[in-house]
Amino acid sequence: MCISTLGFAQDERKLGPVTRSYAITQATIVQGPGRKIEKGTVLIKDGLITAVGQNLTIPADAIQVKGDSLYVYAGFIDGLSRVAVTRPKEDLSKEKVKDPGNPAPERAGITPQNDVRNFLNPADKAVEELRALGFTTAHVVPHGGMLSGSGSVIFLGGSSADEMVVVSRSSLYSELTPAERVYPNTVLGVMAKWRELYRQASLTKSYESTYASNRIGIDRPATDRVLEAFYPVIDKKIPVLFRADKALDLQRVLTLQKDLAFSLIAVNLKEGWDAIPKIKSSGAKVFLSLELPEEKKEEKKDEKAPAESPFTDSLERKALEKRRADFVALHAGQASSFQKAGVAFGFTTLSAKTKDISSNLRRIIRAGLTEDQALAALTTSPASLLGLSDRLGSIDPGKVANLVISRKPYFDEKSKMQYVFVDGVMYRIESKEIEKPAEKKTDKP
Amino acid sequence: MRKLFYSSLLIIASLNAIGQVERGSVLIKGGTILTITKGTQESTDLLIKDGKITQIGKNIPAPQGVKVIDATGMFVMPGIIDAHSHAGLDAINEATNPVTAEVFTGDAINPFQIGLYQALGGGVTTIHAMHGSANAIGGQCETLKLRYGVKDPDGLRMDGAPRTVKFALGENPTRVHGGANNILPRTRMGVEFVIREAFSKAKEYMEAWDRFNKSKTQKGFRGAPPTYDLRLETLADILRGEIIVHCHSYRADEIFMLLKVCQDFGIKKLVFQHVNEGFKVAPELAKFGAMASVFADWWAYKFEVYYSTAYNAAILTKNGVTTSINSDDGELMRHLYHEAAKTQKYGALSDDEALSLITLNPAKQLGIDSRVGSLEVGKEADVAIFKGHPLSAYAVPMITIVDGLVRFDREKDADDMRIYIDPNIALDATTAADTGGNDVENCLQGAEEAFNYMFDLN
Numbered sequence: 001m002c003i004s005t006l007g008f009a010q011d012e013r014k015l016g017p018v019t020r021s022y023a024i025t026q027a028t029i030v031q032g033p034g035r036k037i038e039k040g041t042v043l044i045k046d047g048l049i050t051a052v053g054q055n056l057t058i059p060a061d062a063i064q065v066k067g068d069s070l071y072v073y074a075g076f077i078d079g080l081s082r083v084a085v086t087r088p089k090e091d092l093s094k095e096k097v098k099d100p101g102n103p104a105p106e107r108a109g110i111t112p113q114n115d116v117r118n119f120l121n122p123a124d125k126a127v128e129e130l131r132a133l134g135f136t137t138a139h140v141v142p143h144g145g146m147l148s149g150s151g152s153v154i155f156l157g158g159s160s161a162d163e164m165v166v167v168s169r170s171s172l173y174s175e176l177t178p179a180e181r182v183y184p185n186t187v188l189g190v191m192a193k194w195r196e197l198y199r200q201a202s203l204t205k206s207y208e209s210t211y212a213s214n215r216i217g218i219d220r221p222a223t224d225r226v227l228e229a230f231y232p233v234i235d236k237k238i239p240v241l242f243r244a245d246k247a248l249d250l251q252r253v254l255t256l257q258k259d260l261a262f263s264l265i266a267v268n269l270k271e272g273w274d275a276i277p278k279i280k281s282s283g284a285k286v287f288l289s290l291e292l293p294e295e296k297k298e299e300k301k302d303e304k305a306p307a308e309s310p311f312t313d314s315l316e317r318k319a320l321e322k323r324r325a326d327f328v329a330l331h332a333g334q335a336s337s338f339q340k341a342g343v344a345f346g347f348t349t350l351s352a353k354t355k356d357i358s359s360n361l362r363r364i365i366r367a368g369l370t371e372d373q374a375l376a377a378l379t380t381s382p383a384s385l386l387g388l389s390d391r392l393g394s395i396d397p398g399k400v401a402n403l404v405i406s407r408k409p410y411f412d413e414k415s416k417m418q419y420v421f422v423d424g425v426m427y428r429i430e431s432k433e434i435e436k437p438a439e440k441k442t443d444k445p
Numbered sequence: 446m447r448k449l450f451y452s453s454l455l456i457i458a459s460l461n462a463i464g465q466v467e468r469g470s471v472l473i474k475g476g477t478i479l480t481i482t483k484g485t486q487e488s489t490d491l492l493i494k495d496g497k498i499t500q501i502g503k504n505i506p507a508p509q510g511v512k513v514i515d516a517t518g519m520f521v522m523p524g525i526i527d528a529h530s531h532a533g534l535d536a537i538n539e540a541t542n543p544v545t546a547e548v549f550t551g552d553a554i555n556p557f558q559i560g561l562y563q564a565l566g567g568g569v570t571t572i573h574a575m576h577g578s579a580n581a582i583g584g585q586c587e588t589l590k591l592r593y594g595v596k597d598p599d600g601l602r603m604d605g606a607p608r609t610v611k612f613a614l615g616e617n618p619t620r621v622h623g624g625a626n627n628i629l630p631r632t633r634m635g636v637e638f639v640i641r642e643a644f645s646k647a648k649e650y651m652e653a654w655d656r657f658n659k660s661k662t663q664k665g666f667r668g669a670p671p672t673y674d675l676r677l678e679t680l681a682d683i684l685r686g687e688i689i690v691h692c693h694s695y696r697a698d699e700i701f702m703l704l705k706v707c708q709d710f711g712i713k714k715l716v717f718q719h720v721n722e723g724f725k726v727a728p729e730l731a732k733f734g735a736m737a738s739v740f741a742d743w744w745a746y747k748f749e750v751y752y753s754t755a756y757n758a759a760i761l762t763k764n765g766v767t768t769s770i771n772s773d774d775g776e777l778m779r780h781l782y783h784e785a786a787k788t789q790k791y792g793a794l795s796d797d798e799a800l801s802l803i804t805l806n807p808a809k810q811l812g813i814d815s816r817v818g819s820l821e822v823g824k825e826a827d828v829a830i831f832k833g834h835p836l837s838a839y840a841v842p843m844i845t846i847v848d849g850l851v852r853f854d855r856e857k858d859a860d861d862m863r864i865y866i867d868p869n870i871a872l873d874a875t876t877a878a879d880t881g882g883n884d885v886e887n888c889l890q891g892a893e894e895a896f897n898y899m900f901d902l903n
Contacts, residue, residue: 099628101542186536188548188576188584196547196675207669219669247865248535248555251598255552271865274596293868319861320872327866 020424021045023058024405027067032074032380032394033372042072044401047424052395065426070418071409073375074394075136075402077382079287080241080267080348084124084154084164085116087143093180103182105226109145110193112172112229116142116152120161129354131156132429134378134404136422137166137392138349141173141241146190147197148173150229151241153386155402157422170386171241171265172233176249191252198260201230239263245289245351247271254282265385268348273330273337285385286345288335288377291352292360293328329367335377336368346382362411371411400424466592466600468496469826469849472507476516476830481523481797481805481819491521493826496848501822514844514851520834522800523820524570524827524845525781528738528807529691529718529771531575532560532778533589533601538577538889543622543630544643546610546683547675548584550574554598557865560775561601562593565853567779568829568842571603573771573811575718577889578613578693579621581630581639585610585679586691588811590827592847596864607812610683612640612692614699616749617889637702644710647680654681689714689812691738695749697725704733716810718771720761721753727764736767736810741784742791743777758802759792769807782835782842789836799836 022044029040031052043051043059058064097103105111119142130138136156142149151171158164176190184190208221232238240257244250244266254275257264264284266272272279272286279286330337338345349357365374383393391400403421408414417429471493478486478501490505491498507513531537536553539545554574564572570591576584588606595601614636623631630636653671660666682688690707694700694717704726707715715735717723721744723730723737730737739761744753754760761768770785772778785803788794794802808818816825826849833839845853 100626101545101628181541183541183545184539184548185541186539186548187553188536188550189539189541189545191552192539192545192547192549192584192675196673199675200673203670203673210667214667218667221669247596248557248598252552255599278597316860317872323861323863323866324868324872328868331868 019061019063020047021059021062022065022401022421022424022426023056023062024065024067024070024072024403025058027070027072027405028409029072029395030074030375031396033376035394041067042395042403044403044421044424047401049395049397049399049401051397063426065405065419067405069407071406071415072395073134073404073406073410074379074392074399075404075420075422076134076378077346077386077388077392078130078135078138078349079265079346079382079385080243080350081130081138081140082143082350083126083130083138083140083156084120084122085140085142086119086121086124088114088119093145097182100182100185103179108179108182108184108193109177110147110197110226111142111144111149112147112174113225114142114144114149115169116140116149116173117161117165117168119143120152120154120164122157122159122161122164126354127156130349131420131422131427132417133354133357134406134410134417134420135349136402136404136420137388139170139241139386141171145177145179146175146184146193147226147229148175150238153388155423157425157427166391167386167388169232169238171238172229173241173243175243176252187252191256194256195259197226198230198234198262201227202234205231205234233262236263239265239285241265241267243268243350244272245270247274250275251278254278254284257282257284268350269334270331271334273334276338276341276343280341280343286338286343287348287382287385288338288345289351290347290349290357290360292331292356292363295328295363332363332367335364335374339369339373344381344385345377346385347377362413365411371409374411466496466590466604466848467595467850469846469851470494470496470508470511471826471846471849471851472505472511472513473516473521473828473830474505474507474513476519476521478820479520479522479796479800479835480821481800482821483819485796488517491820491828493828493846493849496826496850498820498822498824498826501820514830516830518832519843520831520840521820522568522829522831522835523804523818523824524829524847525568525803526571526573526769526807526811526813526818527564527569527772527778527781527803528573528716528769528810529575529773530564530572530778531577531773532564532572532775533558533574537575538579539584540577540579540621540889543580543618543628543639544582544676544680545576545580545584546582546643546679548576549587550576550584551587551602554587554589554601556593556595556598556601557863559863560778561591562853562862563775564778565591565593565845565847566842566855566858568782568831568835568845569778570827570829570845570847570852571808571811571813571817572778573609573691573807575609575691576611578611578617579889581613581618581622581636582643582680583611583613585688588813590847591845591852592850593852593862594864603813605816608682608688609691609811610679610688612690612703614692614694614703615696616747617693621889633699633702636699637706640703640706641709643680644684644706647677647684648710650674650677651681651684683712684710686712686714689716689810691716691718691810693718695719695721696752697722700726701729704729704735707735708733714812719750719773721750721757723766724754724757724760727761727766730761731765736769736806737761738769738771738807738810740773740777741770741787755787755791758788759794762788762792762794762798762802767806767809768802769810770802771807782831782840783838786836786838796834796836 029037041056141151150169153167154164267287380393401424405419492500575586588603589601720737742755805818808814828846830844
């Protein structure tokens with residue numbers, strides 16, 4: 001369990017905290033990738049970092065965290081997650097429809113007007129679990145179908161939905177997910193519908209501005225919540241955050257982006273390595289999945305098969321195993337491939353099991369990413385990709401006090417989390433949780 | 446070692462990324478060239494440069510650095526073209542509406558399907574990757590070149606090939622929509638109505654946009670545009686003659702019906718698919734200029750396909766209908782040369798006529814006959830090399846070339862030709878051979894759900 005030092009403020013009358021000033025002293029501070037201070041101090045006040053360095057004066061009102069043997073990093077940023085996001089109360093996705101070719105948009109998974117803020121539950125257990133790994137910020141999106149709504153950047157702390165939100169309506173979220181038994185029921189339909197909606201929105205938006213400039217004598221445009229949700233995308237005020245797990249999902253998303261020319265952040269990539277040049281020329285931004293295939297797949301024992309089947313030890317089997325191992329290596333090396341190609345990237349936890357995230361990060365490092373590059377992908381890069389570099393991503397005065405504090409360096413196998421600061425609030429992480437975290441997927445199927 | 450691996454990967458990927466088609470040069474020496482259009486030439490060489498056929502003749506010297514294939518005693522023919530396939534696609538039927546002209550199989554290309562490589566093993570170089578037959582007006586289709594090995598789906602597209610769209614008559618659309626969902630069409634009359642209604646709406650739509658675009662040029666015009674509709678946009682393009690209609694059909698009466706519908710709406714580019722009763726309306730098809738793509742001898746898999754004959758292709762051909770033989774199936778696709786040969790037993794077609802059924806004629810039906818379908822100087826170098834005459838029972842496809850690149854070589858046929866491996870699936874002896882194929886009714890793939898719905902099985 002994580003205990004907030006503000007946990008006592010639960011009475012009927014809400015009391016302010018005694019102090020919001022902290023000093024983490026004598027710690028190894030990794031301000032950002034490649035920026036290390038030995039035996040340094042971080043000062044925090046009212047949710048912001050006020051000073052970082054050696055030989056700083058500790059303010060009288062500060063709670064002192066003795067940092068000897070501790071390592072301090074900027075809080076991690078998750079590019080796509082459904083942490084804290086509850087499902088809509090009504091599940092329309094299975095409802096029978098009289099004419100499957102013309103379902104209501106909600107039934108077809110087309111609800112871009114939804115706002116993830118309406119579904120946030122700060123008490124979701126997954127918030128604690130992800131925070132215990134060092135994540136302090138996440139880009140979260142609503143549950144749903146091909147266009148489930150707009151996403152927000154949230155802090156993994158706070159006691160109300162609005163308190164969690166850092167940037168609201170920060171993206172329009174989309175997946176190539178077909179609707180069940182109604183149009184669009186295949187990826188064919190989803191792609192066509194996407195193009196149609198986008199072009200319709202472009203036309204209605206342009207007519208709305210004609211109307212707004214002079215309303216005399218022309219038809220009043222009808223309002224349309226679905227199409228209006230595309231307007232900030234058409235204005236390039238927000239990107240489309242498009243889920244693209246598999247190689248071909250990514251190719252299809254890039255096709256849509258090429259056809260319609262919206263700003264794209266392709267998220268949760270698992271097989272992106274072959275598309276790197278295409279990504280580069282498209283100008284798309286990317287977040288890579290922290291889910292990796294198991295290194296050695298456990299074979300199910302076939303009881304009926306004879307114990308010594310000719311396949312067990314055959315050359316054919318060995319060749320197949322080798323090819324699988326090659327692909328496992330490509331998955332683990334995906335981040336390294338993007339790094340070598342000079343494409344900035346962040347990570348997503350959406351489909352990764354929480355218990356695997358730390359070990360997967362170490363596998364990604366073993367596959368070629370340096371620890372500094374991995375840290376960048378968790379902090380400075382996502383901050384920059386999401387346009388939050390002025391507030392998040394490094395330990396610098398004036399930035400939000402989101403900190404990860406561990407015993408031993410974070411990527412060390414024996415590292416244990418000690419504290420996480422979110423928005424200047426300290427959470428003590430009990431080490432038990434690190435050793436035996438819940439086996440819960442952050443993205444429930 | 447790993448570094449080397451990555452950098453070679455990147456080179457391949459970058460070739461795909463810029464949409465550049467990889468082309469090769471090769472000299473095929475001493476084979477019997479089956480040109481299709483210019484007769485058969487024995488002991489002749491064929492030179493390919495940068496993906497194009499540049500010379501056909503005797504004793505062509507090999508340009509420096511150009512690979513030579515010794516085809517002595519072998520037969521060299523144009524790459525086989527399958528005018529009806531569903532290979533290389535992740536989705537086939539958007540079966541939720543009787544009209545879905547807006548969807549496009551080119552959005553669902555899967556270049557990793559091992560079936561594409563297996564088709565190369567049967568001498569096939571180009572396929573028409575079609576939408577299924579669940580809807581009266583199905584989706585647009587994509588013409589693919591089997592450049593197996595590319596990782597970018599765009600790398601399979603035959604750039605510049607005309608747009609095509611799938612229509613379907615008879616039992617499939619009536620079962621899926623009328624039977625399962627109790628909406629139009631429930632009968633053959635309903636199918637005709639659905640198509641006529643769709644075209645009528647498209648005509649109105651087209652006219653409304655034409656009016657709007659015309660008004661827009663007038664000074665001070667501030668009117669609202671018509672509601673954009675991708676389905677009607679596509680149907681309007683059919684009316685404008687920009688899209689070739691490929692219509693799944695069996696019975697003579699419904700084939701004749703669609704001829705009349707197309708006549709009424711001024712649609713001229715029309716190819717019938719399957720057309721099992723085509724032999725009954727062959728003169729009418731020829732008069733209209735409609736073409737036919739048929740099976741050699743596949744029928745009786747449902748009620749509407751009982752009245753069939755193996756003489757169909759020959760009768761259509763002799764009546765002047767441009768006819769092809771297609772597969773609609775991953776297995777049949779691998780021996781289309783054998784299917785074409787059946788027309789010599791049933792109908793006594795000549796070698797050139799029989800081979801045209803799987804080369805030049807399907808090329809005409811896809812509107813790509815100026816580029817592929819015969820071995821002529823200037824055409825794209827898609828070539829199949831056979832041991833044994835391709836129309837003989839002893840024919841064995843040995844080498845298949847696409848754009849001048851050898852994409853299949855029986856002598857160097859590796860055990861595991863998969864491009865992408867899913868590390869999460871369990872290994873078993875059949876993993877590498879898995880075709881992901883289907884047994885029957887490919888045309889209705891993806892529409893099963895509608896049947897389950899009908900019988901409330903789910």
